[in-house]
Amino acid sequence: MIPAIKVKKVHKNYGASHALAGVDLEINTGDFFALLGPNGAGKTTLINILAGLALASSGSSYVMGHNVVTSYREARRMIGVVPQELVFDPFFTVRETLSLQSGYYGLKNNNSWIDEIIHNLGLADKENANMRTLSGGMKRRVLVAQALVHKPPVIILDEPTAGVDVELRQALWRFIKQLNHDGHTIVLTTHYLDEAEALCSRVAMLKQGKIVALDSTTNLINASTGCSVRLRLTSDILPPELQPLLKTYDAGNYILEINDYAQIESVLATLRVMQVQVLEMELLQPDLKEVFAKIMGSVDNLELL
Numbered sequence: 001m002i003p004a005i006k007v008k009k010v011h012k013n014y015g016a017s018h019a020l021a022g023v024d025l026e027i028n029t030g031d032f033f034a035l036l037g038p039n040g041a042g043k044t045t046l047i048n049i050l051a052g053l054a055l056a057s058s059g060s061s062y063v064m065g066h067n068v069v070t071s072y073r074e075a076r077r078m079i080g081v082v083p084q085e086l087v088f089d090p091f092f093t094v095r096e097t098l099s100l101q102s103g104y105y106g107l108k109n110n111n112s113w114i115d116e117i118i119h120n121l122g123l124a125d126k127e128n129a130n131m132r133t134l135s136g137g138m139k140r141r142v143l144v145a146q147a148l149v150h151k152p153p154v155i156i157l158d159e160p161t162a163g164v165d166v167e168l169r170q171a172l173w174r175f176i177k178q179l180n181h182d183g184h185t186i187v188l189t190t191h192y193l194d195e196a197e198a199l200c201s202r203v204a205m206l207k208q209g210k211i212v213a214l215d216s217t218t219n220l221i222n223a224s225t226g227c228s229v230r231l232r233l234t235s236d237i238l239p240p241e242l243q244p245l246l247k248t249y250d251a252g253n254y255i256l257e258i259n260d261y262a263q264i265e266s267v268l269a270t271l272r273v274m275q276v277q278v279l280e281m282e283l284l285q286p287d288l289k290e291v292f293a294k295i296m297g298s299v300d301n302l303e304l305l
Contacts, residue, residue, distance in 0.1 A: 002065040004029045004154050004185035005050065010059035012045050012209075019045040020056070021209040027202075029064075029153070032177075032186045034196040034217070036292060037206035043189045044084065046206075047156055051081045063154055077105065080147035081156045086139045090132035094123055094142055097131060098149050105150040117145045120175040122168065137164045144172060148179075155179065156187045161195065173199065197221075197288035205295055213295050217288065224286040224294065229256050229264060232280035239274045242267060255284070 005027040012020040020042045027033050037043050048054035049061055052072050061068045066075035089097065095114065102110040118127050121141045126134060131142065144160060157176070161169045177199070180186045190196055196203065196217075203220055205213040213220060228247060231254045238246060238254055245256040245267070256267060264283075271278060 001029055003027060003062070004031065004064060005187065006062040006065075007046070007050075008060050010046070010049065010061060011057045012042070012049065012054065013057045018209050020049075023059070023206075023209070023211055025204060025211060025214070027185060027187060029185055030180070030183055031202055032180050032200050033188065034200035034203045035187055035189045035206065036193070036196060036203060037189075038296060041206040042209040043206055044158060045209075047081060047158055047187075047189070050156065051079060052076055077150065078152055079154045079156065080150065080152035082140075082144050082147045082158060082160050084159045084162065086136060086143070088131045088139055088142065090130070093128050093130055094118070094134075094145075095127045097142060098145055101146045101149045107150060110149070113151065114145075114149065117148055120171070121145055122171050137168050140164055141168060141172075153183070154185045154187070156189075158189050159191065160188070161190065161192060193289040193292055194287075203288070205292065207296055220291050221286055221288060224291045227258060227261075227286055228284040229258055229267065230254070230280070230282040230284055231256065231267075231278060233271070234277040234279060235274075239270055239276065241270050241274075253280075 003026045005025065007023050007025040010020050010023045011018070023042070023046060025046075035043050035046070045054065049056050050063060050068060052068055052075065055069070063075040064078040066078060068075045092100065095118070098114045098117070099110075102108075102114065118124055121144060123138070123141055123145065126138055131139065134142070140160065140163075144157075147155060147157075155176070160172060173195075176186060188196060188200060200217055203213070203215065203217050204211050215223075232252055233254065238249075242256060245258065247255040247257045249255070258264060258267070261283075268278070
């Protein structure tokens with residue numbers, strides 16, 4: 001099967017700055033894929049190269065088997081991108097905006113699909129409103145709609161829920177999950193790592209223009225060593241023997257970092273000796289946020305090629 005996205009040894013330089021430093025990446029057709037990294041890691045640069053908005057300094061990129069440079073028309077028909085920035089034409093209504101977007105791709109009689117998009121993204125009561133009158137959240141909904149109007153097999157969402165309300169977030173993910181179920185490949189960048197963990201089956205992490213982790217979400221989390229235990233105690237002071245394990249303290253809850261489950265008994269034995277009772281206890285499993293923090297911390301001295 002042809003991969004939805006294939007990137008081979010892609011570099012992107014801006015003068016002396018390396019935005020991308022030899023990225024190799026393959027995303028399977030039908031994946032719900034997370035592209036994660038801190039600000040400046042190169043996520044948006046990579047997306048711009050795939051969308052034809054930037055040229056790589058070297059290397060090659062493909063969307064559904066089409067080279068984004070030599071077969072750019074075919075590649076761009078295969079992809080829909082929701083950008084971070086709120087970019088819109090202030091002279092048209094929502095429906096006019098989507099109809100014009102259809103025209104860019106030569107699509108006729110696309111009204112039924114536009115109706116479906118408008119309905120699923122909660123834009124029905126705004127379809128005849130001028131774009132400049134919409135709130136920021138509504139404008140972002142229209143950006144999502146524009147990316148979907150030509151039914152691209154590959155959909156890239158670059159921080160789609162940044163600064164939007166809970167209602168839009170829930171409606172968007174219901175619709176996007178259905179599109180993924182129908183066979184569309186979804187690529188998501190987000191700083192909300194709980195979203196990535198809940199939605200995405202595979203994850204790539206970028207730092208300083210290089211991929212530093214690539215695996216299934218489950219494997220990345222399971223490979224993380226250690227876990228945490230939350231304790232609520234009768235004492236306001238944690239015994240000195242347990243101080244080295246203290247991760248955080250918040251509103252009467254001690255979060256201790258332990259290496260394995262067997263260490264819990266050692267913690268409880270120390271508390272018994274000190275005659276400190278446990279009022280509440282909860283074992284906290286590692287999540288994608290912790291994995292991300294550990295991986296980003298472990299590659300602080302990564303050397304660029």
